Amino acid sequence: MPEAAPARPQLRVITRDQHGISRRNISNGALRVLYRLNEAGFEAFLVGGAVRDLLLGGHPKDFDIATNATPEQVRGLFRNCRLIGRRFRLAHVVFGQEIVEVATFRGIGEEGNADRHVVDGRIVRDNVYGSIEEDAIRRDFRVNALYYNIADFSVRDYVGGMADLEARELHLIGDPELRYREDPVRMLRAVRLAAKLNFRIDASAEQPFARLGQLLCDAAPARLFDESLKLFLSGHGLASFRELDRSGLLQFVFPSAATALKRSRGAEFRRLIECGLANTDARVQSGKPVTPAFLFALLLWGGVRERAERALAGGADPVEAWSNAADAVIQEQSARVAIPRRFSLVMEEIWALQPRFEQRMKKRVMRLLTHPRFRAAYDFLAVRAEAEPELAELAQWWEQAQQGDAAVLNDLLTHSAPTAADAAPVKTATRKRRRRRRRKPAGGGGSGETPAGP
Template sequence: MARLRDKEHQAYLVGGAVRDLLLGGHPKDFDIATDATPEEVHALFGNSRIIGRRFRIVHVRFGREVIEVTTFRGHHDDTEATTGAKRSSRGLLLRDNVFGTLEEDAVRRDLTVNALYYDSGSFEVFDQVGGLDDLEARQVRVIGDPATRYREDPVRMLRCLRFAAKLGFNVEKSSGAAIPRLAALLDDIPPARLFDEFGKLFLTGNAQATLRLLREYRCFEHLFPDSARLADSDGFYDRLLDAAMGNTDQRIRQEKPVTPAFILAAVLWPAVCERRQQLENQGEKPVPAMHGAGQEIVAQACQRIAIPRRFSMPMREIWEMQLRLPRTEGKRAIELMSKRRFRAAYDFLLLREQAGEDCSGLGAIWTRLQEEHGPIEIVDSPDDRRPPRRRRRGGRRRPAPPA
């Protein structure tokens, strides 16, 4: 900020860092807003790069820290002829590189509590949209007309609910009322972007509260339609999902590692069980039925949320190992404990028991076996080993023989 001001640019700390400081918290990320264009910022910082297409921003790296610098956004009209802006036929903002002033930038942001600007030179906080009042009222409110803002970017509905869960705030009445009506717009969001949002929703320490809001405002069914349908029809799955989220939040509070694979395994478990039962009813044996169900459900889920293979493969191993956990005798038990995914599969078994499923006391049995045998060397499964890459031969390609 000091360097930008030295070059006669405006520069403010903006967004979550200001909000968290005002609430007495400790910010982890710092965003800067400025009147300098991305090219001007990039020219001032050799340790920076311009990223983005829909919104061009600059990442400035200081050691391990990355500071995100954005140029003030300006107003735009509804025509594609507007310089730097473009919308889809349904109002989705496809490209937006219209620059403006601080006042214009404030009203273009998503939420009032994230639109506070701090000037480190004058030690002042600038509030253009009533963010300080909403912090005092402990509510999350969308800036502008909620329906219009959600149509511009449906992910704003997820952000609204995510910050309400994170802060323990209420969702302002008009901001919340528009979400169930427009939740279907989430179907237009690219699956890769929804996977990024999935991590922010469920892997930042507020998964349990976030899940409740997603279900209350009818967004969960547009992320995981089959699981939402089955969760509505069976109290066990409700308890399973709630327990999975609560356990994930606890691990994050304890600074233990978490992985999308485990929580996705829990979220999709209802659909996997249903499809497995259908395949068994058609004559499949339990193990092939579970294998086929896992493949199908992951493929379907990837149409909505692009789950990378590094997570989908462990998910399927966790599911398939549930059928092997009843084998608690002799060498088979020792061999199973040596598998890389055993610990995750064991934790998943405990989760099922925690949700009220009768697993014939397997959780206690496997707990005792691990205590008796102590640490066991982990052996990679075939799926964990990558096949060797084929070496390409060098040299020029031989010309084809004459016809």
């Protein structure tokens, strides 16, 4: 097992012939920035996840650079550069669709410094610059503190990141409790990296989860939304969910899902989530589009269905029962993870259409087939059928209904047995028309009309 990170950085240089990083796998934009900085007399290193993934044989899409040049000096070298960020001042160098992020080496500033501000243990502003050694120990995980030097094509390791790559373990740099208090989202990053890389989280890095997981409830909901997309829509969503649940952090980010997994139908709900995430991973790996709305519809379905079924058992109107359940669950979840309205509206429609799949009468079938959200709702039904075998026939019926011509659809409708919902009369359709009676005017024509004769 790798040793703990040293109190002081101890440099290990991995020369070009000792690692497998090739410049062919580094984007042209990143190489241009590295060479330009180096030619201008600055130190320039590829750093972070890109170096980690390149060493593991991967093909990263994003490339970050660390340098001793200040953001203003970087902007002076590149006309296509803009400075962003208040918490961390960064330079973005833009090459068409590619953005290369350039950060100045972070220093070890004292709390109270005008450029470093800490509130309740969390860093809210940090623009203290320093050396590459200080920058290394400021990073989160040891595997993310590896530096590829464009000057001689070596890799610099100050904190034992190479040993962690070889052992396939994740270690935090520094005291885990302090690092999580600085930024609670690091706990989710640990889970995400472990799932993505198939690494083990070191015990010292995981033990504080139980005590400090509650800090995630105070994280910005918009930031947790972004982190959720990285967890579940990057091609390793199933592994991320299992790691999130195993580590005990699911309850702090998706409390409704964590509660539903403990209910009597928890095993069924787990199958639904895992089937859906496995399908999502396959789509990502095939280059097909995925939507956050479907992801969140999966994760919150257990809580919505439970609320709706309780309301229905109490005699509530079906439409109101599903609508109220959806509103309540989304409102509760948005306090933790901010779900944009453009996605929550789609989620509500997906859930509301699920009971309508059981109503196989011709007019209702035709209306449902032309609904704008039919395909998304059907895909959700298909995932439910994988988790609930009793729905397999229903999903197959609708698969045929949407693919066949009019004759096939008529045959399906003829041979499908009506459900209880189908047989139930619709109140508005069975109401008898009452014959309107003409009201006689009082007092022989006070209404201005001539009274009817005998």
